[in-house]
Amino acid sequence: MSATEQSSAPAATSGRRRRSSQLTAAPWLLLAPFLLFFVLTFVLPILVAVGQSFTRVTRSGVFGEQGVTSEFAWFANYAQALENGNFIDSIFRMLLFGVVQVTVMIALSTVLALLLESASARWPGFFRAVYFLPYGIPGVIATILWSFLYVPGLSPVIDAAEVVGIELDFLGAGTVLWSIANIVTWTYAGYNMMIIVAQLKAIPTEVYEAAEVDGAGPLRVAASIQLPLIRPALVLTTVFSIIGTLQLFAEPQVLSTVAPDVDSEYTPNLSAYTTAFAYNDYNVAAAQAVLIALVAFALSFLFLRLTNRRS
Amino acid sequence: MSAATVTDSAAPGGRTRRPGQSAARTILVTAILLLVALYFLVPVYWVVVAATKTTEDLFATNGFWFGQTFALFANVREVVAYDGGIFLRWFANSVLYSGVGALLATYFAAAGGYALSRYQFRGRNIVFGTILGGVLVPGTATALPMFLLFSELGLANTYWSVLIPSVVSPFGLFLCRIYADASVSPSLLEAARLDGASELRIFHTVGLRILTPALVTVFLFQLVGIWNNYFLPLVMLADQDLYPITLGLNNWRSQTDRLPEFYELTTGGVLLSVIPLAIAMIVLQRFWRGGLTEGAVK
Numbered sequence: 020m021s022a023t024e025q026s027s028a029p030a031a032t033s034g035r036r037r038r039s040s041q042l043t044a045a046p047w048l049l050l051a052p053f054l055l056f057f058v059l060t061f062v063l064p065i066l067v068a069v070g071q072s073f074t075r076v077t078r079s080g081v082f083g084e085q086g087v088t089s090e091f092a093w094f095a096n097y098a099q100a101l102e103n104g105n106f107i108d109s110i111f112r113m114l115l116f117g118v119v120q121v122t123v124m125i126a127l128s129t130v131l132a133l134l135l136e137s138a139s140a141r142w143p144g145f146f147r148a149v150y151f152l153p154y155g156i157p158g159v160i161a162t163i164l165w166s167f168l169y170v171p172g173l174s175p176v177i178d179a180a181e182v183v184g185i186e187l188d189f190l191g192a193g194t195v196l197w198s199i200a201n202i203v204t205w206t207y208a209g210y211n212m213m214i215i216v217a218q219l220k221a222i223p224t225e226v227y228e229a230a231e232v233d234g235a236g237p238l239r240v241a242a243s244i245q246l247p248l249i250r251p252a253l254v255l256t257t258v259f260s261i262i263g264t265l266q267l268f269a270e271p272q273v274l275s276t277v278a279p280d281v282d283s284e285y286t287p288n289l290s291a292y293t294t295a296f297a298y299n300d301y302n303v304a305a306a307q308a309v310l311i312a313l314v315a316f317a318l319s320f321l322f323l324r325l326t327n328r329r330s
Numbered sequence: 331m332s333a334a335t336v337t338d339s340a341a342p343g344g345r346t347r348r349p350g351q352s353a354a355r356t357i358l359v360t361a362i363l364l365l366v367a368l369y370f371l372v373p374v375y376w377v378v379v380a381a382t383k384t385t386e387d388l389f390a391t392n393g394f395w396f397g398q399t400f401a402l403f404a405n406v407r408e409v410v411a412y413d414g415g416i417f418l419r420w421f422a423n424s425v426l427y428s429g430v431g432a433l434l435a436t437y438f439a440a441a442g443g444y445a446l447s448r449y450q451f452r453g454r455n456i457v458f459g460t461i462l463g464g465v466l467v468p469g470t471a472t473a474l475p476m477f478l479l480f481s482e483l484g485l486a487n488t489y490w491s492v493l494i495p496s497v498v499s500p501f502g503l504f505l506c507r508i509y510a511d512a513s514v515s516p517s518l519l520e521a522a523r524l525d526g527a528s529e530l531r532i533f534h535t536v537g538l539r540i541l542t543p544a545l546v547t548v549f550l551f552q553l554v555g556i557w558n559n560y561f562l563p564l565v566m567l568a569d570q571d572l573y574p575i576t577l578g579l580n581n582w583r584s585q586t587d588r589l590p591e592f593y594e595l596t597t598g599g600v601l602l603s604v605i606p607l608a609i610a611m612i613v614l615q616r617f618w619r620g621g622l623t624e625g626a627v628k
Contacts, residue, residue: 041528041529042449042529043451044529045445045449045529045530045533046445046446046448046449046451046454047445047451048529048530049441049442049444049445049529049530049533050441050442050445050446050457052437052438052441052442053438053439053441053442053461053498053503054442054457056438056494056497056498057461057464057498057500059494060472060476060494060495060498061464061467061472061498061500062460063479064472064475064476064479065467065471065472065475067475067476067478067479068471068472068474068475071475071478131363131366134359134362134363135363137359138352139352139355139356139358139359139360140356140359140360140363141356141359141360141363142360146363146366146367148611148612149367149370149371150366150367150370151611152370152374152608152611152612153370154554154611155554155557155558155607155608155610155611156558156604156607157557157558157559157560157575157576158558158560159560159576159577159579159580160576160579160600160603160604161373163579163580163583163596163600164373164374164376164377164600165373166583167373167376167377167380167393167597168372168373168376168393172389173388173389173393174393175376175392175393175394178392178393205369205370205373209370237355258466262466262468265468266468266469266470266471266561268470268560268561269560269561269576273580273583276583276584276587288470288561291474292474292561292565295474296565301474301478304474305474305475308470308471308472308474308475309471311468311470311471312467312468312471315466315468315471316466319466
């Protein structure tokens with residue numbers, strides 16, 4: 020603040036000086052409330068997590084009654100987190116999940132957006148609202164809803180399939196991951212579609228007119244004009260979906276009571292939660308949280324690099 | 331609503347249609363859209379049907395059709411009355427968390443985004459870069475350490491422990507900044523300054539008004555985000571009286587294996603919690619478009 024005041028001081032009248040000091044103070048005043056809470060809920064927790072992840076807490080005495088000592092533990096907590104085969108498995112499970120689910124969902128969202136914005140769609144407003152509706156339903160409640168359709172005895176889908184001689188098992192070892200993928204797709208496909216629709220609407224009409232003059236059909240228009248122009252929306256929705264995949268928690272946690280194969284370390288986040296609250300090992304849990312964030316960063320970054328190179 | 335949207339989105343650029351081909355294509359496209367709509371509506375339809383059934387009917391009759399007795403009102407009464415009206419309390423908590431949280435988050439994001447957009451000052455890029463990093467930090471990665479921090483501060487298991495994290499929206503600030511870049515003209519601010527208005531006053535009168543379309547979007551996003559949040563309240567709250575509806579309903583559902591009567595409570599509660607949101611999503615649909623993504627995806 021003082022630097023600006025000094026530089027303008029010599030020639031300035033007192034009015035201008037007041038103006039310039041107000042100009043330096045104003046942005047900080049406006050930013051202050053946001054920054055205060057940002058520090059409290061992002062910066063400090065991240066520092067705490069990093070700090071905890073490098074700390075080892077030892078309790079002396081059988082119940083820790085002889086005091087607790089903390090020491091710098093280097094990478095011991097990270098080593099412990101990475102030695103946990105279930106945690107590593109959960110990360111690879113989410114990678115497999117992400118490759119399939121994010122691809123299917125973004126493809127579905129794109130097709131729906133293109134169809135809704137095409138001249139051939141009837142009642143686009145109605146369909147847009149229906150597709151977007153699940154976004155307003157919390158993941159937990161969406162999972163409760165779908166779990167009723169997955170559980171034998173309750174599910175009309177399983178009953179209906181039995182009539183035609185198909186035995187469906189939505190909660191088995193090989194299928195439950197894709198049952199979760201279905202819930203996530205159901206919840207977020209419409210949301211991603213909205214983002215893509217917004218960008219489709221931003222394409223200037225002259226572009227379509229030019230395509231019309233050249234005699235391009237709707238498929239050609241979609242492939243050569245619309246898809247390239249909505250790339251930023253596709254990149255954005257994919258990056259957010261990748262981050263979301265690594266955070267998966269509510270869906271498997273809710274399903275774990277009806278699906279025996281969903282254990283307490285089914286996803287990385289579930290594993291960190293279990294380590295913290297079932298084993299009370301906050302330090303290893305902090306290391307896990309940091310690792311999850313790092314993997315999310317690395318994957319988002321990798322994806323952005325890949326898409327940038329191609330353009 | 332649909333009449334207006336049909337005209338605005340049909341035939342971009344006024345493309346001329348060839349009659350025969352176009353009619354066939356309309357039928358095909360609309361059929362696909364209808365099928366997909368069924369997929370999105372089936373679980374909601376199921377819960378509407380299930381909420382009208384008694385527990386016996388729930389297991390004995392076809393899930394896609396109504397049972398012998400129509401028990402909807404009895405079920406709803408049960409949901410509302412159970413445990414001294416705890417459901418209504420959860421609902422009110424959710425409204426409090428998401429309403430107050432989203433309102434404050436929008437105001438803070440607007441002020442911050444406007445400041446980063448309309449002022450040149452030292453540290454601007456560092457501040458913006460740090461906040462942008464916050465967009466990419468998984469929300470659940472900060473929840474655990476935030477719990478440890480809030481425990482130290484004595485805030486865990488209070489209304490504050492859910493409200494405080496809810497008033498920060500890095501993505502909202504990002505949207506506001508981009509929107510302010512594009513729509514708040516420097517000459518307008520200069521004119522207001524010449525009139526002698528203070529900087530804060532200019533923001534509150536000129537800035538907020540111009541930012542309104544973006545603010546509506548940021549508000550709705552944050553509202554839904556908080557309403558849907560599960561991990562944060564799960565980590566923070568132990569007291570049932572503070573639960574939002576997500577935690578409360580899952581609590582009921584987890585008791586269904588032992589006590590079947592919780593099926594009615596859960597299906598009835600899910601239905602009651604979905605209805606206001608479904609109405610809100612449809613009524614507010616048009617607000618989800620403008621502002622939000624136009625800036626975000628550039």
